[in-house]
Amino acid sequence: MQIYVHPGDELPIYRQIVRQVTDAIAGGRLRAGERLPSHRELAIQLVIAPLTVKKAYDELERAGLIGTQRGRGTFVSDRLPAPDPVLKRERLREAAQRLLSQAALSGVGYDEVLSLLEELQKEMQA
Amino acid sequence: MNALEFEGIRRAYRKGVDVLDGVTFSVPPGQVVGLLGRNGAGKTTLIRIAMGMIEAQAGSVRVLGLDPRARPVEVKRRVGYVAEDQILPPFMKAGQVVDLHRALFPTWDEALAERLSRRFELRREEKVGALSKGQARRLALLCAMAHRPELLLLDEPASGLDPAARREFLETAIELLDESGCTILFSSHYMTDIERMADRIVMIHDGRVLIDRGLDELREGFSLALVPRAPGLTRERLLGVEGCIGVRERPEAFHAVLRLEPEEARAAVERQLAIGDVRCQTVVLEDMFVELAGGPS
């Protein structure tokens, strides 16, 4: 997968990496056992300090999402930890907030939003 | 042993106008420090003091444990220096400049020099005076890095370069960092470069160290409060709020930087000043620079 960082973003760079890797694992774009770029490779690819990459990987390791094997590299964990329900709800809340604000701005009513959601749910399950 | 130590540095160029007035900080080996400050704030002076090219009028400096005024040759052998205005002799050819550096630095790495010269596309027979700014800067970078210095002192190394050249410089510095684990102190106005490379930010303002923190800590632990104007609300009152380190006055509002996370900052300001309608957000480096260093102090 392609990681992309933006230096001027609200989030510090290491956190952007953590976020992107986490999202990728959760969304299935990164599968268990898949190899991640080494500190050096990622630092050179993204043009950031190697220490920043190390910081991001350390946090991901602490969360149990990835693991480093000496001499072999960094891989996504085979057994992913149970997702943190609070964190998940937090994320969803943010997304939902954005959705509702946008609807309010465009003058779309709450009922329409609900019917939109139902439509999307049917498409995903199909 | 710290790679770089400044202790109470004081320096004035004109009597009564202190450029540096008690600057103190240390850099452990392997760290990358971004030095921020307005033009004329003393960043160049500080770096030159570290190189031994200028003497501090008070205080002490130690580079790799040595005093750069007492042991200049030893220090310069282990340090790489690139500056905006330090131009190599204009009538010398690029090849001669490299030969000179090769002869003077015992730790010169031939393979690295060759690699860099290929990447930078530099030719031997060009006169330094005829090179473009970007090429001359690349040559200086090559000469500074090819001897694998333990400490890199970079004084606005990317200024005046086009974005591609800046990116190239960053890539080279990061490679060197990764391979040699050297310590870097660099000053720059390109906040994005600093955000990419620096572990720690030291900001010089009014001759003193205003901020000395890890970059991530800065981004996550500080916030910017936008306080609308109200009767009885002055800059001084805002500065009195606990955790506030700088306030800038604007026509429509005050901008205050606080050493607290956004939610806590908002609560603190609203509570201590008994006002509402305060907006707080995390602050990117550029905005922090502007709010702290811009405007009257």
Add this chain to the structure above:
Amino acid sequence: MLAWIRRDEALRGWPVWLLVTSLNASAIAGLLVLRAVERRSPVPGGSLLLAAWIGVALYLAFGRTRTRARPFHLTLPLSARRLWLGHVAAVVLMAGAVALAGVALELAHPRMLAGRVALEVRPLALAAHLLAGAALATVLLQLASPQRARIPLSAGYALWALAVLVAVPALLVFLAPQGAAWSLLTLAAAVAIGGWELATLPPAFSLVPREAAPARAPDASLGAPGAGRAASRWIVAAALFRGASAGALDWMSVPITMLFAFVIGGGVMLLGMDAVDLRYAYVPMLSYLLFSAIAPRLGRLHHLDPLPVPRRILFALLVVPCFAACVAGYGLGAFAAGRAARRAELVGFPATGEVHSVTVPMWARRIAWEGRPPAVVSPWGESHVPLAWPLWRGSRAVLYSPFSAPRGSSREYVAWQLSRAVEAVYGRRVPGDEIADRYLVTGADGRVVPRAGARLLSGDDPRLSPVGGGPMFAVLMALVCVPWLLLVALLLRAYRAGVSDARRQGLFWGLAVLVVVFFVGQAAAVIAGLARPWLATALVEIPVRALGESAAATVAAWVSGAALLFVAYRLAESQFARMEIPVRPIRFTLIELARSED
């Protein structure tokens, strides 16, 4: 248009040019006048012309005369013709002012004003020819690279400039004696050439040449060491040497240093043995010149500051080449002086007016500090007290020649004195009788005169050379180099932390004023009659000769000279080690100020 001229670069630093060149001209003129007075001949016009021309040549060569227009001017709606006219007018104005200043100061000599000295060429003619010559030289120099906003400095241009600056004064020297009206010829030529240039100017100047430089063959990548990899030390030394040099200004200073040192070494005596006084006038000038040769190189050192090179090596690179040029010039001068001395009749009995007197070189004379020279008594009892000149007005010490033979001396006495003089000067014993027979006759009126056509020393013995004058090299080098290094130490001391810019400026101007005062004071003292022109010569040569008479004293002189030099060098070196090298070049010397970029 006038405002335009006023702002032209060519006028930059006008006080400096006027000052420097007119001082030089007046110094030379002063000497010419004195010589003319002594010889009772008119002051040669050609020499006065050339003396004033030196200033014009220096200005045209080294002033900002090559820049017709700066890039800023090219952005303004001004035609090339206007720019050119403005520039050339400014240059001619300045060159003319320099020439006139030179002439004015030359003629301001009191004796000339009093009309006691005749001039070969009248002042009006001098001025007119010089002005016309300046105009002609200017337009001739402007013939180079007519398309360019700035005439590029190249070997070709340097040669052309040299040719012009030598040919024009030659023309002037030829025309000047014919009268002032002939200067119109030169002027007409200048106007014609200038007019032609103006007519053939392009509509606009360009900053760079039209044709691209020839393609370069792809050469080696940077990382690979250069072909013929020399030893590291040599590379470092060569690079540092070039890095510490100041380009054109440096190249200029080497021949001038050697020239001054040549003069001091005695080479000036090729002009005639009595030009020896000029030697000592140049000693302080050489000190200041060496000092000002260092300053622009100091300014270039900031490139080398970050490199791990010990300061003492950098300092040696700064100082030693200047010193070497000095020594080389001196050596050549001493060699030339030796040859001149061999050909000249150092001991003689020429006539000054109606009186014949024994002449010996200055160093064979003596100083009587008490005011009364001892009487010179011959073996048979004839004696006289030599004539004495006070060293300066009102001094007790007097200069006298122990070999003089006054009017009324007998032939034997004259011969005896001559014999003593020959022994003192040449170290050869020639008996008085021999001299009397060969060289002297008693004239009809009883006066002793030299025999017509006879030479004092029979034949031109090639092995006959004057006895050495003592440890002159040691003494003169010390006199030049110790003040030089002390001045350098003083300058470097001002570049430490804590010394403000104002103090540095003050130091610079103070030193410059000191030098000017010294120089002018010297000349003024001589002109006003306060001091004799030969004062410095006597004060240096006679004691040095005394030193030379004993081997121990000679050795002591050499050792103390070397020791003083060493101490001064170390002093300056220690100041250099503590110095903070400024990033911007130091604009220090008078010429640099006149050429300053900003």
